[in-house]
Amino acid sequence: MFKIMIVEDDLKIAQIVKENLIKWSFDVKVVEDFSDVLSVFSEYKPHLILMDINLPLYDGFYWCSQIRKLSKVPIIFISSRNTNMDIIMAINMGGDDFINKPFSIDVLVAKINAVLRRTYSYMDVESDIVEYKDVFLNIKDNCILYKGRQIELTRNEFKIIYILMKNAGSVVSREKIMRSLWEDESFVDDNTLTVNINRLRKKLEEIGIEGFIKTKKGQGYVIL
Missing domain, CATH: 1.10.10.10 (Winged helix-like DNA-binding domain superfamily/Winged helix DNA-binding domain)
Structure with a gap:
């Protein structure tokens, strides 16, 4: 079972996404302590991360860069900040895809499955x-x-x-x-x-x- 970690400032949105992804047989972890994202990442060992840009303390770009120092786990940015500069920064920081808010759950699941197929058809899923x-x-x-x-x-x-x-x-x-x-x-x-x-x-x-x-x-x- 693939594990998805959600780093989303709006916990109501995160919970809705979690409930829907569980229906698609994903194991899902919602980050609640935004000061300790790396520890949650290390303990949970997700196969994919859904990352908001606007977060308390440090933004999603920061956490993406920190995770990229440790792992190549795929990261999909989800944000209402959808200017060309935001999208370019997300990709340049190591993001694998970008989804604008508001979004369709069906589109989100399709993108998740596509990224997982591309990533784990040839990579070991164990944590490094x-x-x-x-x-x-x-x-x-x-x-x-x-x-x-x-x-x-x-x-x-x-x-x-x-x-x-x-x-x-x-x-x-x-x-x-x-x-x-x-x-x-x-x-x-x-x-x-x-x-x-x-x-x-x-x-x-x-x-x-x-x-x-x-x-x-x-x-x-x-x-x-």
């Missing part, structure tokens, strides 16, 4: 994002996004943060991390892992992520 406490790890691009700031990671840095974020809240031993990096830790100088961890911490601090990776003496590392 791991998220913990507003830190987003893009698996495909080996990069970290935090509060609009982004850094690229080396292969080893990515593997370290990936295994720690997948096991967030649990201590991961140095041996397990080294096996994930080099398969057989007996051929690796123990200091090599320490160097990689320290380099990773410095990169995280550069974009404001302080104290993300904790050391558990004699045990390993943990993200809390």
Whole structure:
């Protein structure tokens, strides 16, 4: 079942759209906290997003650009702002289609189905994002996004943060991390892992992520 995420300022409209899409066998999530759209996106893992332009706090263009740093999930803009400039901006920011308000539900469903066919006839529908406490790890691009700031990671840095974020809240031993990096830790100088961890911490601090990776003496590392 395809999952649709609705980011719409008018919750009455969002609810009407949701009820109609459910009739077409879509799973639907309406965003209600407009300050935390990325977290909802990461948790829900939608296959398509319906995005209004006029939103509280940040507009739809902003959220589209933030999501595009993490994912190529299709985004259809729905808005009463229908000047040529608005449509051009929507497409340039990464939107896949644009629908003017007011709109027909039948037209909306037709456009949704068309975009889904184009997108998922050749793409994997699984999410490429791991998220913990507003830190987003893009698996495909080996990069970290935090509060609009982004850094690229080396292969080893990515593997370290990936295994720690997948096991967030649990201590991961140095041996397990080294096996994930080099398969057989007996051929690796123990200091090599320490160097990689320290380099990773410095990169995280550069974009404001302080104290993300904790050391558990004699045990390993943990993200809390």
